[in-house]
Amino acid sequence: MAINFCFPKPQVSQPFSYINSPDREEIHKFCNMGSEAEILRKPRFLCLHGFRTSGEILKTQVHKWPESVLQKLDLVYLDAPFPSQGKSDVEGIFDPPYYEWFQFNKEFSEYTNFDECLAYIEDFMIKNGPFDGLLGFSQGVALTKVPKIKFLIIIGGAMFKSPSVAEKAYSSPVKCTSLHFLGKTDFLKEYGMELLKKCVDPVVIHHPKGHTIPRLVRSSPSIRSFSSKLGESNTTARMQNPESISHLTQREAAEVDEILMGPLGFSVDQLMELAGLSVASSIAEVYKPGEYSRVLAICGPGNNGGDGLVAARHLHHFGYKPFVCYPKRTQKPLYNGLVTQLESLSVPFLSVEDLPVDLSGDFDILVDAMFGFSFHGSPRPPFDDLIQKLVQLRNFAQNHPKSPVIVSVDIPSGWHVEEGDVSGEGVKPDMLVSLTAPKLCAKKFTGPHHFLGGRFVPPSIMDKFKLHLPPYPGTSMCVRIGKPPQIDISALRQNYISPELLEEQVVADPIEQFRKWFDDALAAGLREPNAMALSTVGKDGKPYVGSLFAIHC
Numbered sequence: 065m066a067i068n069f070c071f072p073k074p075q076v077s078q079p080f081s082y083i084n085s086p087d088r089e090e091i092h093k094f095c096n097m098g099s100e101a102e103i104l105r106k107p108r109f110l111c112l113h114g115f116r117t118s119g120e121i122l123k124t125q126v127h128k129w130p131e132s133v134l135q136k137l138d139l140v141y142l143d144a145p146f147p148s149q150g151k152s153d154v155e156g157i158f159d160p161p162y163y164e165w166f167q168f169n170k171e172f173s174e175y176t177n178f179d180e181c182l183a184y185i186e187d188f189m190i191k192n193g194p195f196d197g198l199l200g201f202s203q204g205v206a207l208t209k210v211p212k213i214k215f216l217i218i219i220g221g222a223m224f225k226s227p228s229v230a231e232k233a234y235s236s237p238v239k240c241t242s243l244h245f246l247g248k249t250d251f252l253k254e255y256g257m258e259l260l261k262k263c264v265d266p267v268v269i270h271h272p273k274g275h276t277i278p279r280l281v282r283s284s285p286s287i288r289s290f291s292s293k294l295g296e297s298n299t300t301a302r303m304q305n306p307e308s309i310s311h312l313t314q315r316e317a318a319e320v321d322e323i324l325m326g327p328l329g330f331s332v333d334q335l336m337e338l339a340g341l342s343v344a345s346s347i348a349e350v351y352k353p354g355e356y357s358r359v360l361a362i363c364g365p366g367n368n369g370g371d372g373l374v375a376a377r378h379l380h381h382f383g384y385k386p387f388v389c390y391p392k393r394t395q396k397p398l399y400n401g402l403v404t405q406l407e408s409l410s411v412p413f414l415s416v417e418d419l420p421v422d423l424s425g426d427f428d429i430l431v432d433a434m435f436g437f438s439f440h441g442s443p444r445p446p447f448d449d450l451i452q453k454l455v456q457l458r459n460f461a462q463n464h465p466k467s468p469v470i471v472s473v474d475i476p477s478g479w480h481v482e483e484g485d486v487s488g489e490g491v492k493p494d495m496l497v498s499l500t501a502p503k504l505c506a507k508k509f510t511g512p513h514h515f516l517g518g519r520f521v522p523p524s525i526m527d528k529f530k531l532h533l534p535p536y537p538g539t540s541m542c543v544r545i546g547k548p549p550q551i552d553i554s555a556l557r558q559n560y561i562s563p564e565l566l567e568e569q570v571v572a573d574p575i576e577q578f579r580k581w582f583d584d585a586l587a588a589g590l591r592e593p594n595a596m597a598l599s600t601v602g603k604d605g606k607p608y609v610g611s612l613f614a615i616h617c
């Protein structure tokens with residue numbers, strides 16, 4: 065794949081330019097790119113600085129862009145591989161060190177260390193990726209080892225002048241969406257225009273200044289459009305596939321736990337509270353209490369069970385009617401406290417013996433909080449039977465669309481933490497709520513609703529474990545991973561069965577007739593009994609039908 069990347073040479077001595085009249089449709093087009101893919105995180109751009117400057121200097125300049133644009137991008141800055149071999153244009157303006165990517169002669173026709181530079185960038189992208197885009201100053205290059213880039217932001221871009229390099233760089237057109245900033249007085253503008261011809265889908269923003277990083281004006285309509293489109297693609301189907309989301313091994317999950325509760329100063333109570341709240345929030349996102357009110361939380365002996373107890377309490381406050389089965393209680397103050405809190409809300413505790421043989425009639429949601437990431441081997445009693453009950457329920461559900469849904473906390477119980485349901489006897493949930501970060505087994509989850517919870521991961525953990533996780537929207541405690549399920553329209557269909565209507569049964573007074581039918585609809589528990597079709601027949605014998613909602617009766 066041939067892509068172009070950028071080496072901006074900042075001209076900080078002149079005031080930053082700004083975009084004066086960009087074509088809004090063009091920006092719109094650029095920002096909509098990539099929507100065929102499915103990404104739930106911010107687009108991640110590798111930012112390549114200018115000649116004899118540094119990643120830090122580029123960051124200083126780009127970070128003058130409006131927050132509304134910056135907050136929608138995940139920008140990573142890299143220093144070039146070679147220390148500056150001469151005077152930098154930014155000396156006295158920005159602090160050293162300065163770096164250069166490769167060297168070239170005065171005519172820009174001969175390049176040294178060019179292949180080394182490419183290898184260096186590719187290596188960084190492989191080790192620190194995935195990246196969705198590159199931001200920089202285009203000189204044209206062919207990166208072959210890294211996955212396809214979806215976006216390019218090219219500031220003051222230009223075609224390579226060396227025929228040998230150009231041939232390599234532009235042998236095939238740049239197929240991804242590219243956004244080009246072109247300055248009116250940029251000394252490389254001519255070559256920047258040439259570069260556009262090599263791009264299949266270029267979007268150009270002209271600005272009145274020279275070879276510089278333009279300052280974007282917050283109030284500019286183009287920036288509002290640019291920024292809101294970036295935001296849209298964040299939440300709809302933006303950046304890559306769910307493969308790009310990090311998954312933890314069992315050992316890593318335990319290590320994260322230790323770091324959080326060691327040097328990072330969290331207590332288990334705190335994390336459990338946030339984890340349980342995330343589980344309850346995820347449930348509430350999909351299964352509304354009006355339709356799914358009766359919840360049974362089956363809680364195991366460890367922290368996964370604790371998450372289940374906390375979730376049950378929050379679900380109570382959210383308007384659900386939770387029940388708890390907690391057969392192997394842990395006698396520690398934290399767990400005793402969680403039990404007391406539930407008892408004070410009159411949440412019933414059911415023993416394994418109290419549970420109905422068939423759970424399908426008594427509950428709408430089953431929360432599987434039996435085992436999390438410390439599970440090993442095969443489940444021991446009584447959890448073997450409880451898992452079995454949930455598995456049977458799933459088999460039953462295939463023929464009974466109204467059977468309860470199963471929500472697994474962090475790991476579907478019975479699954480190997482990394483390999484998934486190797487025995488084939490684990491729980492098959494409809495919803496999985498991964499906590500902190502999904503564990504490897506979550507890759508095997510094929511149910512309709514995968515959520516992430518545990519909004520407490522600090523940057524040090526993100527960096528240490530190289531975590532790429534979707535951003536949480538607003539103040540939410542959970543975020544969906546992957547695509548929401550397609551709605552099956554045929555499943556929405558309801559059958560309405562009523563006795564035959566005979567002419568002699570029709571009441572003479574239409575208002576009275578309406579009242580009778582309305583009472584019947586109320587008694588039948590229809591969802592919107594005030595929705596109706598009013599039919600009349602005119603003197604010409606033609607029927608007229610209108611749909612309406614009764615607001616006053």
Ligand SMILES: NC(=O)C1=CN([C@@H]2O[C@H](COP(=O)(O)OP(=O)(O)OC[C@H]3O[C@@H](n4cnc5c(N)ncnc54)[C@H](O)[C@@H]3O)[C@@H](O)[C@H]2O)[C@@H](O)CC1
Nearest residue numbers: 321335336339366367368435436437438440442443444474
């Ligand atoms: N950042 C984190 O690490 C957080 C973890 N949390 C929760 O903590 C969980 C991990 O908790 P734990 O380490 O306590 O482990 P688990 O809750 O996975 O289970 C450990 C318990 O299960 C028992 N057990 C293991 N294998 C068994 C088997 N085959 N049959 C019967 N019993 C078995 C163990 O003896 C132990 O009592 C996570 O999955 C998550 O749900 C959350 O509470 C908060 C944040």
Ligand SMILES: [K+]
Nearest residue numbers: 432435473475
């Ligand atoms: K579980």
